[in-house]
Amino acid sequence: MGSIEPPTPLTTLLTSLVPSRPDLTTSILPSLLTALSTIASSLRTAQNVSPTSTTNTFGDAQLNVDILAESALRAALSQCPSAHTASSEEDPIERPIHDDAANHTTSNSETYTIAFDPLDGSSIIAPNWTVGTIIGIWDGPTALNAPPRENQVAAVLGVYGPRTTAIIAIRFHQSQEEGQVIELGLTDSGGWEIIRPLVHFLPSDSESETEPKYFAPANLRAASEDPRYMRLVTNYIEKRYTLRYSGGLVPDVVHALVKGQGVYLSPVTASSKAKLRRLYELCPLALVVECAGGRAVDPTDGRDVLDRPVGGCDERGGLVCGTPEEVEFAMGVLLGEK
Amino acid sequence: MGSIEPPTPLTTLLTSLVPSRPDLTTSILPSLLTALSTIASSLRTAQNVSPTSTTNTFGDAQLNVDILAESALRAALSQCPSAHTASSEEDPIERPIHDDAANHTTSNSETYTIAFDPLDGSSIIAPNWTVGTIIGIWDGPTALNAPPRENQVAAVLGVYGPRTTAIIAIRFHQSQEEGQVIELGLTDSGGWEIIRPLVHFLPSDSESETEPKYFAPANLRAASEDPRYMRLVTNYIEKRYTLRYSGGLVPDVVHALVKGQGVYLSPVTASSKAKLRRLYELCPLALVVECAGGRAVDPTDGRDVLDRPVGGCDERGGLVCGTPEEVEFAMGVLLGEK
Known part of the structure; x- marks a missing residue:
C-alpha cells in the first residue's frame, strides 16, 4: 500500500473522525503533510526570491519556488494508491496521477481527486511575509461538476511563517455541514504535532x-x-x-x-x-x-x-x-x- | 577581544563602509546577527504560542518567546567588549552590559549603547504571521538626550517569515544623512549571506x-x-x-x-x-x-x-x-x- 505511516496521535485522531476512509487518513493526508514540510524547507533557504522590487522581473526566482512546491505535492501523491486525479493552479488540468489509473480506480474502495494551489501569495514572498498552500480533496475521479459540499471531503492549508503550521478540515459525513478543523505544527524533529484538535470560531x-x-x-x-x-x-x-x-x-x-x-x-x-x-x-x-x-x-x-x-x-x-x-x-x- | 569573527563577505563589506569602527563591524553586528538566528530557531519550534484566541490569556506563552528573544540579544552583547549599555522594550531602563563597565569604557576607542525591541508583533505571532526584531546602535554610554541622526550609527532588523532575513543600516559619517542598507539572508548552514548589498527606494x-x-x-x-x-x-x-x-x-x-x-x-x-x-x-x-x-x-x-x-x-x-x-x-x- 505504499506510504502508509505508522499510527501517530494525528492519524489516530483522523481515523476516529472518519473511520470509513483509511486511505485518506493514513496515506493521503500524511503524504500531503510531508509535502508541506518539504515546501517549508525549500522556502526557508530560497533567499534568491527577494532581490527585486518589481513583480515583472521577479518572475524567474518566484517560478523556482512555485515549481518546487508543485513537485513536492505531486511526488507525495504518487505514493498514494487511492489518489487518482490531480490538478493544480500551476497546471490547471485534471490528470491521472498514476500511469495505470484504471487499475487504481477499480482496486481501491477509496478514490480521490486532489486540487491544489501549491504556493499562494506570490506578491508577498519577496518581503518575507507568511505564505501558504491550499489543497482540496474530493471523492471520485474528478472534482468538476460535482456538488462541493458532498464531494469535497477534506481540505489542507499549509502556513509558512516564523514556524510551519497546517490546518486540516475534514467532513464527518457526506451531505452534512458538520466537520472538524485541526491545527498542526511542524516540530524540530520534522514531525507534525496537534496544536489544537478543535479549531472553531467563537460563539x-x-x-x-x-x-x-x-x-x-x-x-x-x-x-x-x-x-x-x-x-x-x-x-x-x-x-x-x-x-x-x-x-x-x-x-x-x-x-x-x-x-x-x-x-x-x-x-x-x-x-x-x-x-x-x-x-x-x-x-x-x-x-x-x-x-x-x-x-x-x-x-x-x-x-x-x-x-x-x-x-x-x-x-x-x-x-x-x-x-x-x-x-x-x-x-x-x-x-x-x- | 572576545567574539571577533573571521572575515566574511559581510564583514568585509561592512568594514569597507565604516573602516573607523572595527568593533562595530567585526564584533557587535556579527554577534547581533547570531542572536537573530537564535531567535529564528526559537520561533520555529515555539508551537505553543497559538492555542488561544484572546490576547489576555495568550500572555504566558507569548512571554516565553519574548524572553527567549531578550535573552539571546543580551547574551550576544555580553560577548562584545565595546557594547557598554543596553536597554530593551521588555526592560526599558539603560543598564551597563558588563560588570566592570568603567574599564570597558576606557579601554575601547569604540563605546556603544544598544536599544532593542526583541520581538515586535506579539498580536500576530499566534496566527503565524511574519514578526521581527528591531535594534538601534548608538555612539557612547547612553542613547538618551543625544541627537539621533548623529549618534545612532547603525540599525538592524530581523525578519522572521518563511525564511529568516535581516536588514542592516549603517551611517557612513556622523552628521550626514548618507548611509547604506544591506539585506541579508540566513542560509541552510546557519550563516548570513548578502542578498542585496544596496537596498534603496526607487527614484x-x-x-x-x-x-x-x-x-x-x-x-x-x-x-x-x-x-x-x-x-x-x-x-x-x-x-x-x-x-x-x-x-x-x-x-x-x-x-x-x-x-x-x-x-x-x-x-x-x-x-x-x-x-x-x-x-x-x-x-x-x-x-x-x-x-x-x-x-x-x-x-x-x-x-x-x-x-x-x-x-x-x-x-x-x-x-x-x-x-x-x-x-x-x-x-x-x-x-x-x-
Whole structure:
C-alpha cells in the first residue's frame, strides 16, 4: 500500500473522525503533510526570491519556488494508491496521477481527486511575509461538476511563517455541514504535532466590546467604484475594527480562525474582476471555514461557495467569509439590504 | 577581544563602509546577527504560542518567546567588549552590559549603547504571521538626550517569515544623512549571506502607472475621529493603491523597502494615543528608511523622527514613513495643507 505511516496521535485522531476512509487518513493526508514540510524547507533557504522590487522581473526566482512546491505535492501523491486525479493552479488540468489509473480506480474502495494551489501569495514572498498552500480533496475521479459540499471531503492549508503550521478540515459525513478543523505544527524533529484538535470560531455571545474585531478587505481598489464596499469599509473603521490584511489568502483566513472571529472580503465589481480560483482556492477555504462554524459566500449573490459545482479548473469568484454574524452583516451592506 | 569573527563577505563589506569602527563591524553586528538566528530557531519550534484566541490569556506563552528573544540579544552583547549599555522594550531602563563597565569604557576607542525591541508583533505571532526584531546602535554610554541622526550609527532588523532575513543600516559619517542598507539572508548552514548589498527606494521617476503602489494604514481606528486620516485613506483607495498591512512594524516597513516604494502611516489622535516607542522602534526604523533614501517623520508636525532626541526610554510617537514623495503627500493631507 505504499506510504502508509505508522499510527501517530494525528492519524489516530483522523481515523476516529472518519473511520470509513483509511486511505485518506493514513496515506493521503500524511503524504500531503510531508509535502508541506518539504515546501517549508525549500522556502526557508530560497533567499534568491527577494532581490527585486518589481513583480515583472521577479518572475524567474518566484517560478523556482512555485515549481518546487508543485513537485513536492505531486511526488507525495504518487505514493498514494487511492489518489487518482490531480490538478493544480500551476497546471490547471485534471490528470491521472498514476500511469495505470484504471487499475487504481477499480482496486481501491477509496478514490480521490486532489486540487491544489501549491504556493499562494506570490506578491508577498519577496518581503518575507507568511505564505501558504491550499489543497482540496474530493471523492471520485474528478472534482468538476460535482456538488462541493458532498464531494469535497477534506481540505489542507499549509502556513509558512516564523514556524510551519497546517490546518486540516475534514467532513464527518457526506451531505452534512458538520466537520472538524485541526491545527498542526511542524516540530524540530520534522514531525507534525496537534496544536489544537478543535479549531472553531467563537460563539457570537462571547464577543465583548473590549476584544478587538478584525476585518481583512481584499481587492480594496474595488471600493473606488463600488459605493457599497466603500461604505462597508468606512463602517468597520467607524466601529473601530482592527485592520489585518496581508494579501495572502491563507494567512488572512487563518488569522480569523486563530483569533476565533473576523471577516475576509474580496468583492467583485465591473472593473475588478473575480480573481480567486474556485477549485484551488475558494472551495478548500470554504470547507475549512464551514467546518470551523463559519460561512463562506459568493459576494455577488450571497450563496454559499460550496452550493455551486465547479464547472472548470479556471473558474473564478469573489469571497466573503468569517463568522456567520460578520458574513451576514457584510452581505447585507454589499447587496444593498442594509 | 572576545567574539571577533573571521572575515566574511559581510564583514568585509561592512568594514569597507565604516573602516573607523572595527568593533562595530567585526564584533557587535556579527554577534547581533547570531542572536537573530537564535531567535529564528526559537520561533520555529515555539508551537505553543497559538492555542488561544484572546490576547489576555495568550500572555504566558507569548512571554516565553519574548524572553527567549531578550535573552539571546543580551547574551550576544555580553560577548562584545565595546557594547557598554543596553536597554530593551521588555526592560526599558539603560543598564551597563558588563560588570566592570568603567574599564570597558576606557579601554575601547569604540563605546556603544544598544536599544532593542526583541520581538515586535506579539498580536500576530499566534496566527503565524511574519514578526521581527528591531535594534538601534548608538555612539557612547547612553542613547538618551543625544541627537539621533548623529549618534545612532547603525540599525538592524530581523525578519522572521518563511525564511529568516535581516536588514542592516549603517551611517557612513556622523552628521550626514548618507548611509547604506544591506539585506541579508540566513542560509541552510546557519550563516548570513548578502542578498542585496544596496537596498534603496526607487527614484520617483521610475514609478509607472502600471506598477502597484502600496499603503499600510496602521491605527486605522484613528480615522474614525480624524477626518484628515479618513480622507487620506479614501484617497489611496480612489487612486487604486494596493493595501498591505500586517500589523507588524518590521514586516510592514520591510515590505516598502523590498518593493522599492510605499508609505506606512501611524497617525496620532486624541483618543488613539501614540503607541510606538521612539527608542526601540521609531529611531532604528527611521535610520533604515533614511539610509534607503526615504523619509520618516512625526505625523503631528512633520518633523523628521531623527531630528528630536529621545528624552526617556518609554517615550512614544506616531510615524509616517516611506518614499519622500509619498511622505510629503501624506503629511500634506494629515496636516490639512492639501
